[in-house]
Amino acid sequence: MHEARVDAELCDGCQDCLEVCVYDAIALVRFPPSRRLKAVVDPVRCCGCMACGPPLCPRDGIELVPIRLS
Numbered sequence: 001m002h003e004a005r006v007d008a009e010l011c012d013g014c015q016d017c018l019e020v021c022v023y024d025a026i027a028l029v030r031f032p033p034s035r036r037l038k039a040v041v042d043p044v045r046c047c048g049c050m051a052c053g054p055p056l057c058p059r060d061g062i063e064l065v066p067i068r069l070s
């Protein structure tokens with residue numbers, strides 16, 4: 001199993017990942033004081049389908065990390 005993680009430093013809020021995620025697991029969130037929106041993954045909704053994985057993100061800001069099932 002994998003889970004998507006976004007590197008907020010790299011994300012520029014282009015929304016490409018939101019458009020491919022059919023599980024609605026990605027939202028754009030603003031982290032004040034920055035005015036930019038950044039993608040954030042909801043780990044509960046993310047099923048690790050990898051649709052948002054490389055090479056989708058133009059900023060290389062999404063990583064699919066293995067998760068352990070408990």
Ligand code: SF4
Pocket residue numbers: 006010011012013014015016017018038039056057058059060061062
């Ligand atoms: S595709 Fe990459 S740069 Fe675009 S919103 Fe998603 S994480 Fe951010």
Ligand code: SF4
Pocket residue numbers: 003004020021022023024025026041045046047048049050051052053
């Ligand atoms: S891995 Fe799949 S379910 Fe998870 S955020 Fe990316 S597109 Fe959505």
